[in-house]
Every structure is written in structure tokens, then in C-alpha cells.
Amino acid sequence: MQNTDKIPSTRRNTAGNDAFVLSCLVAVCSFGIFTISRIDTPRSIETIIAASEMPAPAEQAETEVAVVAPDPVLDAPAPPVTAPVASRVITLPPPSRARARLPSAPGFITLLGDALNDAFFYRSDYSNPTGHYGGDWAHDNIGQSAEGTNLSVRRHVSRSGPYTGGEMKTRKTYGYGRYEVVMRPAKGSGLVSSFFTYTGAHDGTAHDEIDIEFLGLDTTRVHFNYYRNGRRGAAATFDLPFDAADEDHLYAFEWTADGITWFVDGEPYYKTVEGDAFVPKTPGSIVFNAWTGKPGMAGWHGKPTFESGASAHYSCVSFSPIGEESRACSDLFLPRRHHKTAAQTAQLSIQPSY
Incomplete structure (x- = not known):
């Protein structure tokens, strides 16, 4: 085994x-x-x-x-976003109309106590034989002091009547914008003190005009007036809470494609209605003057009983184009504010058409 x-x-x-x-x-x-x-x-x-x-x-x-080449359309940089800029103007036109422009010289401010610039202002020195003025414009009726310019009315026989007046106006013309003046009107029956824009036959245009006027007969009232093509709009008179002849005050009007608004010491007093057909459309010279009229004017400005040599005082004039910020009389002049807006008291139905 x-x-x-x-x-x-x-x-x-x-x-x-x-x-x-x-x-x-x-x-x-x-x-x-x-x-x-x-x-x-x-x-x-x-x-x-x-x-x-x-x-x-x-x-x-x-x-x-x-x-990957750049596309000129798709790769174009986006437009910059601009923040809105606040405006110091009290009333603004609608955005669609705010861009409307008229041919205009640039904005300016002039302190009339400075040396008068003859290249900028024309000192009227001619007769008025066919107009409503009661005498010639006299260069000698324009006086200057450290505080401003005085335009006097004198009882002096001239080619156009028994008086002479004083007037200054810009050599350039101005369109839509804000017009300001610091002034003190002449006091006395028969006297008229004005600040206005004007263009007419002498300039080869229609008669367009915007006015601020004072009657020496009652300087507690201010008169606002305007014309287009020689036809007057809805002029108005307002009571003031002060006597304008006692001291300087700031007066202004703002002219746009939509209408005109007038101001006293920065407060709006009167405005044209929407669609007013009499709002001017033609740029004009800026004019300020002191005068008395022919005998037919006495029913409006009073019988000429004023003291010879009475004068209206102007210390500042400025223009700011619409939509632009430029230095203005209101930046320098600080008036005593009157918060009560005076009521309209009368239409200037007897004011002559000129």
C-alpha cells in the first residue's frame, strides 16, 4: 500500500x-x-x-x-447720460418748445454806473417830427454817476416839440430769453419811463415790442404791454405794494415761443394766455428811455406839469438767452421782497398804438 x-x-x-x-x-x-x-x-x-x-x-x-473685428454700429460707444441741470428761471416752457430759438446776440450784463460802452449802446440823438414823442432825443440828457445812468426829460424847445428826452438802446438785437433791469422811474405828471424790446420799419421788420412802463403821474403802478406786427396784445396795469420812484427795484420779463411772463422783484405778475397771437416773433433791440409825448398823449400819461430835468435812473441791464445760465442783474441786486402779488386793476385801453 x-x-x-x-x-x-x-x-x-x-x-x-x-x-x-x-x-x-x-x-x-x-x-x-x-x-x-x-x-x-x-x-x-x-x-x-x-x-x-x-x-x-x-x-x-x-x-x-x-x-472678431469691431462692428462700427454694434460696437459704437453708448451716448453719455447727462444729469438734468436745475434752472434758476421761475417759469419754464414745455420741453418741446424750450428748444425754440430766435436769432440773438449773446447774453450780457451791464452795470450802467461803469463807463458807457458806445460800441455796445447807441445814445439816441435825433428828432421825432412824426412820432408820438414830444421832442428830440438829446445826447446831453444822458447822465452818468457811480450809481448808474440817469435819463432826463427837459423843457427845452427842439425840432420835434417843446421838450427833449433821453434814450439808450443796444446796437445788437436779442431773441427769446430773460430781460432784467434795475431801475427807478421818473416822477411827475406827463413823464414816461420805459424798458422794452423793439424792432420796426427802421430795422426793415414788422413792429414787434415788449414793454415795462411807468407813468410819472402814478408810480405805484406798473404797465405791461406787447405788440406783434404793429397790433397790441392784452396789455395790463398792476398796482405795486410800493412807490417805484422811491428806490431801485428789479423788473423783468421772460420771452419764449410760448408767451411772455413779467416779474417784479423776482415774483411773477402777469403772463400771456396760451396761443396768444400777439406774442412777438422778431428779435429786437433793448431800449430804455424817459420822455413826454405830444399833446394828444396827455389823456394817457397826464398833463406835462413835471419839473424840467426830472430823470429815470437805471443801474443794471441784463439779457440771458433761453435755456442758458448767464450772469444777470438778479444775481447782484437783492430787493426787499414783497410777497403779495398785486391784482390787475385796469386794461390800458387808452394807450396809443405805437
Whole structure:
């Protein structure tokens, strides 16, 4: 009987080698499966595809230059956004009309106590034989002091009548904007003190005009008046809470395509109605004067009993074009405020058309 407890050594070695080989195969297979599973994951595949399709740096640069060119329309810079600017003007026209313009000289301010600029102002010195004025304009009736300019009315026989008056006007013409004057009218029956714009036949245009007027007969009232093509609009008279002849005050009117608003010491007093057909449309000279009329005017301004040499005083005149901020008389003159707006008391129905 064969003894099975004794196994030859060669057989034992073969069995050990088989076990080692089997272990190696298992290890190799496990490593292969692990490697294949890493390669087959979606993330790894996407990364490989992206890397394979990515152009070389030089090719990428050439593609950008050739394809990504600036478009003159799409790539144009956006327009700047401008914040609204507050305006110091009390009343503003609607935005659609605020842009309306008339030919106009630039804005200005003049302190009439300074040396008078003859290149800027014309000092009237001529006769008025056919007009409503009761005498000539005399250069000598224009006086100057440190406080301003005085325009006098004198009982002096002239070519046009028994009086002479004083007048100044700009050599240039002005359109839509704000007109301001600091003045003190002459006091005395028969006297008229004015600040206004004017253009007419002498300038080769229609008669257009906007007025601020004072009658020396009663300087506690102010008169507002306007014309277009020689036809007068709805003129009005207002009581003032002061006597205008006692001290300087600030008077103004604002003229736009929509109408006219008049101010006293910065407060609105009167405004034309919407669509008023008599609002002027022609640029004019700025004029200020002191005068008395022919005998037929006495029913309006009173019998001329004034003292010879009585004068109206003007210390500042300014113009600011519509929509622009420029230095004005109101920036310098600080009047005593009167918060009560006077009521309209009369229409100037007897005012002559001139």
C-alpha cells in the first residue's frame, strides 16, 4: 500500500508556483480594470476631446484677428447720460418748445454806473417830427454817476416839440430769453419811463415790442404791454405794494415761443394766455428811455406839469438767452421782497398804438 503522507518535493513546488502565478494574474486584471474604468468616465472623455480640438496658440490668435473685428454700429460707444441741470428761471416752457430759438446776440450784463460802452449802446440823438414823442432825443440828457445812468426829460424847445428826452438802446438785437433791469422811474405828471424790446420799419421788420412802463403821474403802478406786427396784445396795469420812484427795484420779463411772463422783484405778475397771437416773433433791440409825448398823449400819461430835468435812473441791464445760465442783474441786486402779488386793476385801453 502506497504512503500518501509523503509528497514529492517537485509536486509541492509546482503547486506553489501556480498560486503565485494566479495571484499575479489577479493583480494584473485588477489593475487593468481600474485603468479602463478611469479612462471610460465621462469627465475624462470630455477633457480629452476638448484638448484634441483646441487650436494651437498661434492658430487661435490668427482666428481672433480674422473673425472678431469691431462692428462700427454694434460696437459704437453708448451716448453719455447727462444729469438734468436745475434752472434758476421761475417759469419754464414745455420741453418741446424750450428748444425754440430766435436769432440773438449773446447774453450780457451791464452795470450802467461803469463807463458807457458806445460800441455796445447807441445814445439816441435825433428828432421825432412824426412820432408820438414830444421832442428830440438829446445826447446831453444822458447822465452818468457811480450809481448808474440817469435819463432826463427837459423843457427845452427842439425840432420835434417843446421838450427833449433821453434814450439808450443796444446796437445788437436779442431773441427769446430773460430781460432784467434795475431801475427807478421818473416822477411827475406827463413823464414816461420805459424798458422794452423793439424792432420796426427802421430795422426793415414788422413792429414787434415788449414793454415795462411807468407813468410819472402814478408810480405805484406798473404797465405791461406787447405788440406783434404793429397790433397790441392784452396789455395790463398792476398796482405795486410800493412807490417805484422811491428806490431801485428789479423788473423783468421772460420771452419764449410760448408767451411772455413779467416779474417784479423776482415774483411773477402777469403772463400771456396760451396761443396768444400777439406774442412777438422778431428779435429786437433793448431800449430804455424817459420822455413826454405830444399833446394828444396827455389823456394817457397826464398833463406835462413835471419839473424840467426830472430823470429815470437805471443801474443794471441784463439779457440771458433761453435755456442758458448767464450772469444777470438778479444775481447782484437783492430787493426787499414783497410777497403779495398785486391784482390787475385796469386794461390800458387808452394807450396809443405805437
